[in-house]
Amino acid sequence: MTSTATATQAGALVDQVVRRFGDRVVLDHLDLTIGDEELVVLLGPSGCGKTTLLRLMAGLDRPDGGTVEVPIRRAIVFQGDRLLPWQRVLPNVTLGLYGPDAGERARLALAEVGLAGRERAWPKELSGGEAQRVALARALVSDPELVLLDEPFAALDAITRLRMHNLVRQLRRQHHAAMLLVTHDVDEAIALADRIVVMGQGQIAASYPVTLSAAEREVSVAREDLRAALLADLGLANQH
């Protein structure tokens, strides 16, 4: 335990976590460590327990066994934007923010996600991509040490999703936070991850460190090999 204690100064440590819903064991003694400033992509088919794990790490749910250790300063981006429809964009971002500089910090966060000037818009006036960017700004404005993203771009169209990937890469240069991104999209995983972990049978079934350059992530033999390996882990070996 002493060796892991230092590893979780930042990032997160999930140790032998069990979560049951009735008779169904969703997480079965699962271990996962996320390093300081590491972006881990959690990949798995629908219903394998990805979101359950993320909710445990967010503190929205408690494990039936084992421990979850996460920084207090953490933020979550949900699958839907979950903006308060009765508040304009700026107060949506400052929801959890206190202090006299809250407005200024929120303005900066909105500028970072490319939404400067939209502070006074109502959520109903935003497109799906814009709303999700506000949700991203709301998560990053508190300067979190851990950002948990639960299929944040799943509901967006392909072009908007690629723009969001660029945005995430750009934000990682400015914010030094560990990130856990849950997705079922193999290409999204390869595009963004420092490490890809594949879930299966309630555990981490496989783990792939990704050291490819930005260009290699687009087109390369190594990319295709990784993609094939991930698809095989997901039980989709014959498909492309």
Added chain:
Amino acid sequence: MTDVASPAAVAEAPVDQRPPAQAREVFAAASARRTNVLTRWRKRLSWPLGIYTTPVAILIVWQILAETHLLSATAAPAPTVIARTGWQLWQQGTLPTDLVISLVHRALVGFALGLGVGVVTGVLGGLLRSGEYLFNGVVQIFNTIPILAILPVMIVWFGIGEKPKILIIAFGAFVPMYLNLFAAIRSVDQRLVEMARTTGAGTWRLVTRVFFPGALPGFLVGLRFALAYSILGLVAAETLNANSGIGFLITNGQTYMQPDQVWVGLVIYAILGLLADQFVRLLQRTLLRWRPSYEAK
């Protein structure tokens, strides 16, 4: 296809079976649509009175029926007669006094009391489990008791003064206010509550920025019912025993066989109901601007 004689006609047959080429729709800006005098006038004349259209139409038909004596003056005097009687009562000074007593001394005080208690208990019941257990059972019991049924009890307890009247009106406002506010707070989107918790917002922010605005549509529904039921309570309380107010005006008119005066009282109650509804609609339009609501064409 009866004239399938020549090979050329056979070749054309499938072409004829397609939907006709002119079955298309063109969408363009409203201003670009071709308008003639008729459509312009129709647009100008369509529903110029909004929701007042039907009441005004009823008034007109009523007036015609009364003037042609199809409707006897004792059954329902013409609207103009009612208006004239109202004007006379106003000039005599009885109507202004009765209005102030009914609307301000009774309706306003009772409504404010019921609303206040309803909002406080509704918020406590909605936000706290203990509040729910404390208030819900009692209000559910109250909800099934008609206002008219508790009136005798009120008179036994508080006599025939102003107190039972105010309490009846307060009771009418309290029950729907509590029930709707409770339901509205409980039905606030749990995903938003969860999200707000994860941002690190404190309890006060959670309540003021998530629960209260989220419950506002339901609160306004409750307000509408509360207004309607307190007017109902006002009528009930004033009709059974009163020596002043609109209800007294009506019972007085009944006693001295003056149907015109009875109708003046009824019309005032009706206008009160319409105004209450319009007031809540105005609140909804201004307070719920954020809602992507459906606008009927």
